[in-house]
Amino acid sequence: MNDSAFTFQTLHPDTIVDALFEQGIRVDSGLTPLNSYENRVYQFQDEDRRRFVVKFYRPERWSVDQILEEHQFALELVNDEVPVAAPIVFNDQTLLNHEGFHYAIFPSVGGRQFEADNIDQMEAVGRYLGRLHQTGRKRPFASRPTIGLEEYLIEPRKLFEDAPLIPSGQRVAFLKATDGLISAVTERWHTRFDTLRLHGDCHAGNILWRDGPLFVDLDDARNGPAVQDLWMLLNGDKAEQRMQLETIIEAYEEVSEFDTSELGLIEPLRAMRLVYYLAWLMRRWADPAFPKNFPWLTGEDYWLQQTATFIQQTKTLQEPPLQLTPMY
Incomplete structure (x- = not known):
């Protein structure tokens, strides 16, 4: 796939309309872009006033098998009456x-x-x-990755080594902070958890409320520990997070058992996301949408802030992990 396709420069409105027409859908409105940097996602209305969303996957990110696993998982969830946005089937294909x-x-x-x-x-x-997660436990993904140190820490660290976006004056301090964070995570990370298929990116922005929750965007679905789909919902200070966590887990355990030993993975997972997110921005910098929407990535203040964030997260990893209030 050439660079112009990789950065969506060849994905024109006429191309999108033609693709939809091939599936028997006639666009009768404008194509409204939705918030998505990784892929290109548009909302539209057809001639029968039905509303749809079309999602064009970024070339070279996921393989066909990996995308099909995402779709199959979504359809399984719908079949199990879990409210998720699942793709429509056209001629037995999603x-x-x-x-x-x-x-x-x-x-x-x-x-x-x-x-x-x-x-x-x-x-x-x-x-x-x-x-x-009950559905996710039925079997793991065969093609999609499992959350681990290599993808989330080791590979990003290699990318940081010679990344031109890091100002030369900040490079040594930033890499030192990165190495300290990786060391702290490595000491606390373990794989003694039941691996299951996850939403993978379950933050508040990927949940809609329609007389109940509706989970959207399974694009980051992968294997990993159950707590990965819980910790991003927590916010505020430690006391607030503990109350939120207790609320989530109490409701969770009405239908599925939760292993509380996974709570010790919350801060390692947070650290891994910090590092992985920064590497993701660097990898996508050739896409014109990224310099436009993340201009601060080229500023020295940003890298000073990232260095400080990594140092603070390293300190947080030295603290006792978040725990539920003991029951007497």
Whole structure:
């Protein structure tokens, strides 16, 4: 795949309309871009006033088998009555192709933003995450990766070594902070958990509220520990996070058992996400959308802040992990 395709420069509106027409869908509105940097996602209305979302996958990110595993997982969840946005099947296929681009079409699902500070909503999310994980435990992904140190820390560290985006004056301090963080995570990371298929990126922005939660965007689905789908929902100070965690787990355990020994992985997982996210920005810098939307990545202040963030997270990893309130 050439660079112009990799950065979506050849994905024109006419290309999108033609791809949809091949599936018998006539676009009768504009193509409204939705917030997605990794892929290209558009909402539209057809001539029968039905609303859809079309998602064009970034070339060379996932293999066909990996995308199909995402789709199969979504369809299994729907079959198990877990509220997720699943792709529409066209002629027994969910993954479609047009001019070298893989894409999928979804029903457009509206909803309000999930309120992370709403206890009732948090309980419902915890309950449905338990059901999502019941489906995820039936079998692991065969093609998609498993969360681990190599992908989230070791490979990004290699990328940082000669990354031109890091100012020369900040490089030594930043790499030292990175190495300290990797060392702290490595000491605390373990794989003594039951591996299951996960949503993978379960933060508040990927949950809509429609008289209950609706999980969207399984693009980062992969194997890993159950706690990966819980910790990103936590916010605030330690006391607030403990209360939120207790709410989620109590509801979760109404339908699925949760291994509390995984709580010790929350801060390692947070650190791994910090490092992986920064490497992701670097890898996507050739896409014109990234310099446009992340201009601060070229500034020295940003790298000073990242160095400080890595140092602080290293200190956090030295503290006792978040625990539930003991029951007497």
